Amino acid sequence: MKFVKKFKKKVPWLSGFQDIKKLLELTPTKKKFSRRNICLLCRGTKLLCGKSRCPILVKYYSFSAIKPLIRRKEIDGSSPPAIFVGRYGYPYVNVSPLVPPIIGDTSLLDTPELWKDLDVSEIIKFRFSLVRGNFKSHVRDATKSHRIINLVQELAMAKNSVESYMVLKKEPRGVIIDSDLQPMGPSAPLENIDINSLKTNHLIEKLYEDDDLKALEAVKILYKRGLLISSIIRAFSVGLFGMKNERRFVPTRWSITAVDSMLSNWLINEFIKGNPIISEYRVFETTFFGDKFVVILIPDAWSYEFIEAWYPGTTWNPSKEYIAIGGDWEYYQGRTTYASIGGCYYAARLAVTEYLAKQRIQARVLILREAYPDHLMPLGVWHVREGVRKALKEKALKFDTLQQVINYMRESLRLSLDTWLSVSRTLLDLTKQRKLTDFFS
Template identity: 35%
Template sequence: MKIGFDCVKCKGRLKCGLPRCPVLAKLDIKKSLKPKKEFKSETAGVFIGWHGYPKVYAGLLSPHESTTNKGPREWVNNKSSIIDVMTYRSSLVNSRNKVKIKEVKGFNEYVQSSALSSKPLSIDVSLKKAPKILVNYNIHSQPYGPAAEVKELRVNDHPRIKKAVQKVHYDTDLKAGEAMIILKQKELEEYEISSILSAGTLGVDKNRKLVPTRWSITATDDTLGKNYIKKLKNNEVIDYYQVFHGKYFGNIFTILLMPRFWSYELIEMWMPGAVFSSNETQVMTDYEQFNGRKKYAENTGGGYYASRLPITEWLASNNLQASALVIRQITKDYYMPLGVWVVREAVRKALQNSKKFNNYEQARTYTERLTGFDLRKSKLIREKQTILQKFI
């Protein structure tokens, strides 16, 4: 977060209304970081950059000291705070090298072994120079800390690879999308699947390559979501309205399911004080009709696909079909971006709490009361076409 005049004037006294000063929080995290040039640790993930593609930085993430590997599900279950997540992720050093995305030998082998392994790998790291103390974050992927190029790296044990992962990895005739669906059916989490995809370990042999982390996350959400959509289109359409509501890390989600064939819209309301927001509420939206969309959801980005995935999964698993209108309110309590996994988990939380209504007016009134958003501005609502008019 850039320090501006208001931040200088406030000096951390929270005159902005935020629950925690992002500037001071970032400084506190930096003070706790003491990166070294050489250290022993355990792998905590991989990170593939996108600058300079098709020649990118590929790195192993690891703390300076061995620690329990943590991820989104642990943070949700343990009720971790934003600062908890930022502190842990910012402690991870990105030991990296510049590589070509098609390379299969050398440093890329370490990256692939780490991504395929279900357990952290013990490593000895020697960097070319001590990494600068940085806290890196964006809206797409999880934060990470200092980064430096590797001088020497030694992996001290062999990767433990799950049978399902091993099977799709060694099947070089299996397309990456099909492999991802198989891994999801074997109950691997999206976070594992996107990491495996990112390391270039899935797909037809000649097509395998490193995939930048931010791209692999969206590709995973999109591929798995489309598979669920294909399934739910064969289900009966609901004959009621259902509104789900929940929040996580300052992201409030309200989901309105309507008795129509599948369609979907995400409306994002960036409230004053929220990360990346201005002093006024900003509204962004993307949507798709029954046959889907061909272009990337530019307005809402990765959040579009991260939000759609758990909704389609819920509908498919309950043998239902509906049109889904999703309203995401990003409040000032979300003062540091942690990645689109927050969206995915927030929607899952919302899907645990719902009310049913017999008609649209009741559902509309309830939804507008929860969100303050005029549903007449929704593209799905404006269609105002019945199922018979639209699809028969």
């Protein structure tokens, strides 16, 4: 079966945030397939795209259900709390509180760690109910004394949902479906916002007040105290942490990857590299929102590879004929460049390093993701993080030899074994190269 690997030029990790664009386009290079007429012919009835449900209709019905409640300039509801920091126009970005037209406990709406048992249509529906009030600000204004900025930062410190009242300059429009971000509801320029009294997370508040502590240290403290990744990302994005003169608003997309990267690097260097290497091969597998995740732990020193294969008719592969494949890796020393496949690489790395650190073991890691046509639409990199976490909670299959693992892959994965062998640096190393220690065994 034909496939394609297409990477764009790698970008130095986190250097010049404003220059980071789409890092991978999973589209065929030899033959392009136009979908221009498929939707017109299908109209959601024939499912010509190969999906089990029409993603256009899922999006339409989800938005239609809440449209009458949000097509207004005044939004009265409870923020989960939720904040979005945009990236377009950097260093001038939109800093946006998110408020649904719902009063009460809305925390579920911005806590992806709790979405694993929900249906995609449920997630889309409640995410579309969150209205973004866009307030343009320079990233350095995170330390500025400004009423709206201060209220947004208070929201990010909130322990529970916060009753909020937003006044917009016009009716909110448009929604966002993105590979890195969870779905986003409509937006409009923010005129004003008021919030009721709130209970803050005292640890976040304490770290906010400590302007002599580096952001990395603050993130580590929150993580060690059990704060959810989504909550850490929210606080990080609005510039609550770091040395006083270094605090910035960080676009949400970049905040997600930054937190995943910082924490996984810390786990690797402080814990995993000092752990004993496992003595057998371990394989974990699960399906999650239309994708299959396979995690392979290999008895060797730490290294990591993540590869994803997008089947025809999936979000990033509209072709009818080709399977699109992308991946990246790092050896024991780590990497100094931004992974070519973007945030999913770091989200998966955090999930597997959590497992290794908790088990007090070291291993070489290969994670494979197959995205099938049932993958209706992008949900954000949390999907990958939680998918790998879910796989690692399953009972491990243990093997004595690499050949047994390869035989298992042949039976378990849809993509041909020859294809995986041809694109995986890890499998290439293990099957084609002899380690120096082999000469002394």
